Amino acid sequence: MIRALRPTDLLAYVDFCRQVALARTDDDREALSANPTVRDFWSHSLALEPGRETWVQIEHGHISGLVTAKHREGADVWQIDQLLILPSADAGRTCTRLLEHLLTAAADEGIQKVFLRLTVNDPALEWANRAGFFQYCTEYVYALPEVPTFAHVTVVAHLRPRRASDHQSLFQLYCVTVPFRVRQAEGMTLHEWRWTDGWQVHHLAFPLSFRAARRQDYVVETAPRLSGWLQVERQSRRLGILSNQAEAPDVDGLLRFGLARLGSGGFANCIVRDYQPAVLASLEDHHFREVGHYSLLARALAVRIPEAKLVPIRAS
Numbered sequence: 001m002i003r004a005l006r007p008t009d010l011l012a013y014v015d016f017c018r019q020v021a022l023a024r025t026d027d028d029r030e031a032l033s034a035n036p037t038v039r040d041f042w043s044h045s046l047a048l049e050p051g052r053e054t055w056v057q058i059e060h061g062h063i064s065g066l067v068t069a070k071h072r073e074g075a076d077v078w079q080i081d082q083l084l085i086l087p088s089a090d091a092g093r094t095c096t097r098l099l100e101h102l103l104t105a106a107a108d109e110g111i112q113k114v115f116l117r118l119t120v121n122d123p124a125l126e127w128a129n130r131a132g133f134f135q136y137c138t139e140y141v142y143a144l145p146e147v148p149t150f151a152h153v154t155v156v157a158h159l160r161p162r163r164a165s166d167h168q169s170l171f172q173l174y175c176v177t178v179p180f181r182v183r184q185a186e187g188m189t190l191h192e193w194r195w196t197d198g199w200q201v202h203h204l205a206f207p208l209s210f211r212a213a214r215r216q217d218y219v220v221e222t223a224p225r226l227s228g229w230l231q232v233e234r235q236s237r238r239l240g241i242l243s244n245q246a247e248a249p250d251v252d253g254l255l256r257f258g259l260a261r262l263g264s265g266g267f268a269n270c271i272v273r274d275y276q277p278a279v280l281a282s283l284e285d286h287h288f289r290e291v292g293h294y295s296l297l298a299r300a301l302a303v304r305i306p307e308a309k310l311v312p313i314r315a316s
Contacts, residue, residue: 141292
């Protein structure tokens with residue numbers, strides 16, 4: 001039976017988490033750290049977090065699978081952030097049923113697209129394909145254990161802080177740099193891209209001031225358009241780089257500048273996708289190592305349109 005997680009499921013939930021942890025291998029430590037906790041249980045079962053949905057496959061008081069999805073603010077999109085299945089002969093059927101249940105609920109809520117991120121060796125990849133998900137991209141997580149101290153200040157030609165008026169130019173950079181298959185899944189229009197980038201979560205008059213504490217953005221302005229974009233998230237110590245290789249931006253310089261903004265002494269991490277070979281090469285040159293490899297999947301949902309009917313008009 002598939003149903004929402006309830007407060008009375010605490011003992012079954014704790015036992016399920018324990019079994020999931022035991023089934024993990026040493027290579028799954030990053031995935032293990034993302035496993036649900038008892039604190040998550042109360043948040044999910046009591047619906048304390050707006051926009052989050054949680055379902056379990058449960059029989060005779062034992063949970064064999066769990067899926068949670070988060071509603072992306074401002075968009076008709078769900079992101080599946082937890083998909084946990086106990087290894088068994090029936091694991092594939094459990095996973096497929098949970099995903100199909102979630103997709104039905106999403107369609108009823110008017111959701112148009114559901115995203116899923118899995119490690120490349122996760123058996124759930126095959127089961128997600130059965131539920132209609134398709135892989136549109138792969139991404140890598142790279143980490144640097146300790147940021148070095150730079151003897152000289154890194155100077156990148158034409159680099160400046162991002163402005164509120166840059167959204168159109170950044171969208172053009174996105175369209176030139178990102179393959180069609182990815183744009184088709186994540187955002188084909190300026191409106192869709194702006195939601196993905198988080199610009200409409202707050203009023204556009206103050207797009208960056210609300211986020212200054214957790215992310216700083218810089219762009220490389222080479223006439224007549226932008227050729228590079230650097231994101232520096234200080235709280236998570238994460239860097240993001242998007243560059244148009246046809247215009248040869250200084251990717252190494254962007255990386256060094258970003259590391260300098262994070263500051264020496266702590267770790268750093270960067271998420272990079274398969275269509276960014278220059279960024280991948282630069283990370284490896286600076287002694288970053290790969291710590292995660294993921295498949296990104298999406299599932300588009302049909303929009304429900306009310307059936308048109310002819311009705312008689314009564315004469316008054």
